[in-house]
Amino acid sequence: xxxxxxxxxxxxxxxxxxxxxxxxxxxxxxxxxxxxxxxxxxxxxxxxxxxxxxxxxxxxxxxxxxxxxxxxxxxxxxxxxxxxxxxxxxxxxxxxxxxxxxxxxxxxxxxxxxxxxxxxxxxxxxxxxxxxxxxxxxxxxxxxxxxxxxxxxxxxxxxxxxxxxxxxxxxxxxxxxxxxxxxxxxxxxxxxxxxxxxxxxxxxxxxxxxxxxxxxxxxxxxxxxxxxxxxxxxxxxxxxxxxxxxxxxxxxxxxxxxxxxxxxxxxxxxxxxxxxxxxxxxxxxxxxxxxxxxxxxxxxxxxxxxxxxxxxxxxxxxxxxxxxxxxxxxxxxxxxxxxxxxxxxxxxxxxxxxxxxxxxxxxxxx
Amino acid sequence: xxxxxxxxxxxxxxxxxxxxxxxxxxxxxxxxxxxxxxxxxxxxxxxxxxxxxxxxxxxxxxxxxxxxxxxxxxxxxxxxxxxxxxxxxxxxxxxxxxxxxxxxxxxxxxxxxxxxxxxxxxxxxxxxxxxxxxxxxxxxxxxxxxxxxxxxxxxxxxxxxxxxxxxxxxxxxxxxxxxxxxxxxxxxxxxxxxxxxxxxxxxxxxxxxxxxxxxxxxxxxxxxxxxxxxxxxxxxxxxxxxxxxxxxxxxxxxxxxxxxxxxxxxxxxxxxxxxxxxxxxxxxxxxxxxxxxxxxxxxxxxxxxxxxxxxxxxxxxxxxxxxxxxxxxxxxxxxxxxxxxxxxxxxxxxxxxxxxxxxxxxxxxx
Numbered sequence: 001x002x003x004x005x006x007x008x009x010x011x012x013x014x015x016x017x018x019x020x021x022x023x024x025x026x027x028x029x030x031x032x033x034x035x036x037x038x039x040x041x042x043x044x045x046x047x048x049x050x051x052x053x054x055x056x057x058x059x060x061x062x063x064x065x066x067x068x069x070x071x072x073x074x075x076x077x078x079x080x081x082x083x084x085x086x087x088x089x090x091x092x093x094x095x096x097x098x099x100x101x102x103x104x105x106x107x108x109x110x111x112x113x114x115x116x117x118x119x120x121x122x123x124x125x126x127x128x129x130x131x132x133x134x135x136x137x138x139x140x141x142x143x144x145x146x147x148x149x150x151x152x153x154x155x156x157x158x159x160x161x162x163x164x165x166x167x168x169x170x171x172x173x174x175x176x177x178x179x180x181x182x183x184x185x186x187x188x189x190x191x192x193x194x195x196x197x198x199x200x201x202x203x204x205x206x207x208x209x210x211x212x213x214x215x216x217x218x219x220x221x222x223x224x225x226x227x228x229x230x231x232x233x234x235x236x237x238x239x240x241x242x243x244x245x246x247x248x249x250x251x252x253x254x255x256x257x258x259x260x261x262x263x264x265x266x267x268x269x270x271x272x273x274x275x276x277x278x279x280x281x282x283x284x285x286x287x288x289x290x291x292x293x294x295x296x297x298x299x300x301x302x303x304x305x306x307x308x309x310x311x312x313x314x315x316x317x318x319x320x321x322x323x324x325x326x327x328x329x330x331x332x333x334x335x336x337x338x339x340x341x342x343x344x345x346x347x348x349x350x351x352x353x354x355x356x357x358x359x360x361x362x363x364x365x366x
Numbered sequence: 367x368x369x370x371x372x373x374x375x376x377x378x379x380x381x382x383x384x385x386x387x388x389x390x391x392x393x394x395x396x397x398x399x400x401x402x403x404x405x406x407x408x409x410x411x412x413x414x415x416x417x418x419x420x421x422x423x424x425x426x427x428x429x430x431x432x433x434x435x436x437x438x439x440x441x442x443x444x445x446x447x448x449x450x451x452x453x454x455x456x457x458x459x460x461x462x463x464x465x466x467x468x469x470x471x472x473x474x475x476x477x478x479x480x481x482x483x484x485x486x487x488x489x490x491x492x493x494x495x496x497x498x499x500x501x502x503x504x505x506x507x508x509x510x511x512x513x514x515x516x517x518x519x520x521x522x523x524x525x526x527x528x529x530x531x532x533x534x535x536x537x538x539x540x541x542x543x544x545x546x547x548x549x550x551x552x553x554x555x556x557x558x559x560x561x562x563x564x565x566x567x568x569x570x571x572x573x574x575x576x577x578x579x580x581x582x583x584x585x586x587x588x589x590x591x592x593x594x595x596x597x598x599x600x601x602x603x604x605x606x607x608x609x610x611x612x613x614x615x616x617x618x619x620x621x622x623x624x625x626x627x628x629x630x631x632x633x634x635x636x637x638x639x640x641x642x643x644x645x646x647x648x649x650x651x652x653x654x655x656x657x658x659x660x661x662x663x664x665x666x667x668x669x670x671x672x673x674x675x676x677x678x679x680x681x682x683x684x685x686x687x688x689x690x691x692x693x694x695x696x697x698x699x700x701x702x703x704x705x706x707x708x709x710x711x712x713x714x715x716x717x718x719x720x721x722x723x724x725x726x727x728x729x730x731x732x
Contacts, residue, residue, distance in 0.1 A: 090516035150456035
């Protein structure tokens with residue numbers, strides 16, 4: 001088990017990474033003294049596959065356990081669902097020593113984190129992520145969000161967990177599309193911060209898709225370490241450091257919105273967003289064409305899309321201008337000046353953005 | 367206009383107190399640079415009486431204004447209402463430079479503060495309190511809460527406003543019961559922290575109920591200063607300092623709950639709670655009988671209840687043991703060791719609590 005510390009003074013916490021470590025989870029929790037009653041928010045497939053093991057580990061460590069199932073869909077991440085679940089929390093919380101465990105992927109983590117932040121003005125919570133995307137990204141850093149009918153992720157909090165416990169073993173049940181979704185974020189970390197990780201990905205993509213334990217441990221640990229470092233220095237995205245984690249997300253979110261959130265998974269949209277950001281970076285003279293090609297190859301080899309079909313350009317540009325990533329009316333992109341060298345850039349000429357998006361719709365010559 | 371600073375590093379803010387100062391409100395907001403679009407949460411009676419004046423002041427300073435009316439009742443402070451209002455905020459928020467103004471009493475302030483804390487993980491908000499209770503207490507310090515059917519105030523945040531702007535003029539439309547409700551909190555401040563304020567209240571109660579401007583300014587300023595000082599040193603109630611603001615609230619909340627939140631207003635319940643806390647203080651040997659009598663007289667002279675009718679004792683004790691103010695299974699009371707000298711005390715023998723509650727039900731010999 002490898003331990004990464006995320007330093008935030010009194011709110012510091014550990015990220016534990018390892019394979020088959022759930023047996024140690026209860027002991028870890030005991031040290032943290034979070035409460036006696038574990039309220040586990042999860043979904044049916046995760047509970048069916050791993051619920052018994054978790055329950056055993058928790059009970060052995062002396063905790064009472066209650067599972068709360070939410071539907072395994074993005075729709076669970078709504079303000080209405082939050083109201084229902086927080087009422088269930090209140091009904092369960094008799095002994096007043098309750099803490100919350102998010103046991104699942106990004107949707108479960110977002111909903112559970114938000115509920116933990118608002119119930120009694122904040123109760124302790126722990127992330128027990130079961131997808132690659134959650135282990136490398138969403139479970140770390142305390143950002144939670146739920147959707148309104150008026151827009152995605154419009155309601156939420158920055159509220160840190162007390163522990164992130166990433167058991168690689170949970171990844172073995174991921175389908176290939178879910179796995180690719182996580183790999184897209186791993187590529188993001190490599191591009192903004194870690195040339196060695198980029199090279200590793202180029203060489204070991206096959207091992208990753210074969211769920212090789214050592215490879216998975218390596219990438220989860222690397223990404224956790226990068227994210228922990230950034231969040232430690234800029235928890236609330238006030239210093240412009242945390243912003244680089246949005247690499248590929250500006251155009252990515254616009255593509256998701258313009259395609260009605262159905263055509264592309266989050267990871268696929270981010271892959272397309274990274275293609276756009278790299279093209280803008282090249283047009284701005286930050287990177288050269290060969291490097292752009294190398295990045296595109298990695299994304300393609302990971303089974304992620306590198307071009308877009310039938311999403312209207314104007315829709316993307318409109319969605320883009322409604323995105324949370326804008327400050328006022330200026331646009332803001334995270335670009336790269338080389339592998340591992342991110343640079344936040346504002347006021348990109350619309351012509352360049354448009355050209356990058358048009359490029360996305362062309363067939364590759366190769 | 368008197369300005370009190372509440373110091374919380376980057377989140378410090380001013381509390382402005384004065385009579386007829388709403389004309390300066392827009393200018394004050396301009397300096398703070400919170401946004402261009404004011405989303406004003408209020409209720410129909412407040413809007414009818416003061417809406418036009420506020421709108422004029424805001425528009426003159428260049429802000430766009432939207433009023434959102436919520437029903438003038440405690441029921442507005444629900445998680446369901448929060449969902450509806452936050453969706454309305456999202457629908458209004460096109461230009462992305464929105465900030466929220468809480469224009470009303472405690473209910474409006476609680477709901478608006480909670481919504482400001484969760485929308486886009488926090489947007490700026492300002493308290494423009496129109497009741498004495500809100501001006502001296504609830505508008506200051508950033509605590510917000512909404513109710514669940516499972517219990518009151520179970521969901522919320524600690525999220526500071528960017529300005530509290532207390533125009534004494536708004537108090538002129540308060541009914542006597544609302545006024546008394548605020549006076550109960552003023553008495554609380556005197557008892558826990560300010561002997562001079564206590565003497566002032568003994569002498570000037572009549573002026574206060576006649577809404578004498580100088581008297582109102584004095585008490586709002588004194589209380590704001592006390593609360594600002596305490597919140598600055600213990601924002602999140604982690605150091606045991608902020609706890610003393612709960613003087614009278616432990617038994618008060620139990621009395622409210624046991625009487626189904628209808629018989630007594632919040633201020634009346636707090637008055638009864640202070641009577642209980644003083645009786646416990648006397649039984650513990652912290653204060654003597656003459657002082658207890660003097661406090662009781664002040665509460666009675668303010669038109670607040672000093673004894674209870676037909677609320678079953680067992681109901682109070684049960685409600686009491688479910689209250690948020692408990693840590694684990696120990697009880698915890700704020701007591702006083704003299705006027706202005708609060709002391710947090712745990713594990714009061716049940717017999718003493720019971721006796722204090724029984725005392726409440728007896729007719730005064732006087």
